[in-house]
Amino acid sequence: MTKPFPSLLLSLALLCPGTGAQTTEPRADFEDLDISYIYTALLGTGTYTIDGRRISMLKLPVSITQRRAGEEHDLGIRWDVPLVLGYDQVGDTHWVDNVLNDELVTLVALPGVQITIPLNDTWSIKPFGHIGYGHDFISNENILMAMAGVRSLGVFPLANGWDLRWGGSARIASEYQFRSEYDVLVGLFETGLDLRRNTRLRMLESRVNVGMYYVFQWFQPEWDIGDGRFRNSEVNTVNEIGVSAGLAKPRTILGFTFERVRLGYKMGSSFQGWTIGTEFPF
Secondary structure, three states: OEOOOHHHHHHHHHHHHHOOOOOOOOOHHHHOOOEOOOHHHHOOOEEEEEOOEEEEEEEEOOEEEEEOOOOOOOOEEEEEOOEEEEEEEEOOOOHHHHHHHOOOOEEEEOOEEEEEEEOOOOEEEEEEEEEEEEEEOOOOEEEEEEEEEEEEEEEEEOOOOEEEEEEEEEEEEEEEEOOOOOEEEEEEEEEEEEEEEEEEEEEOOEEEEEEEEEEEEEEEEEEEOEOHHHOOOEEEEEEEEEEEEEEEEEEEEOOEEEEEEEEEEEEEOOEEEEEEEOOOOO
16 A cells, blocks of 8 residues: 655645635636646646646555555556645746745645556556546635546566666647536657666665656647646646666555655647655656
8 A cells, every 4th residue: 555655644734725616716817727637647746837837736646555566466456546736827027935934826636546467577568547626715616627648568577686667658638618518628658767776785675776767748739738828838748757766566555655755847849847745746
């Protein structure tokens, strides 16, 4: 069973009192804007700038592994209940200052399930599906979201403690906003490489490894994130490059699973930003 770190829960507790949840009327400057919230399903924790629109997210990756794919089971089953705190702003003010001193924009819950199907000792495929609900506390918008797709992952052991992972995915994501009746449907195709090497360091009775990775994302059609003062920002391709460190075998202590952490930089058409995650996203 994987749980968010206590610091993430503390962040949630700090942010929630200032959400402005008692607001019943949308702010006038947001009332006539068509703004997509599908980024909460497609992007991970981080801060991003999209043609003048600053998006900041904190994703709490809560999941329960019902069973792992391996010798005892043909299929693996993992239940995901990600909670996403999102904040939008326009301008150059630092996102941390606004998150701590202003209102929370979005809160999204997107529960789902992923099935792991091993094909052989190298390859596995992972179909998944999510459906959930979100609320924007400033515009008072309610959003229905859904996402489905399939991932694939191949693991190739190399010499001298190195190994290579090659992953890919195809998914569709959609949203429907009840007040504005604005809807979005976008497809996302991804592929990436992750190169790792074991070190002599040990932690929690497991060997530590370090690595670097690259992920390419292609949105079809171009993801139209909004209009009005957001200047019809569209995203077509995004490249992510980063580094990671983790344990050769996951370790669980007091219900918390420690496995991996990664830091990446995303850049693409009208898009740039930093992201923080856990495992290679395939």
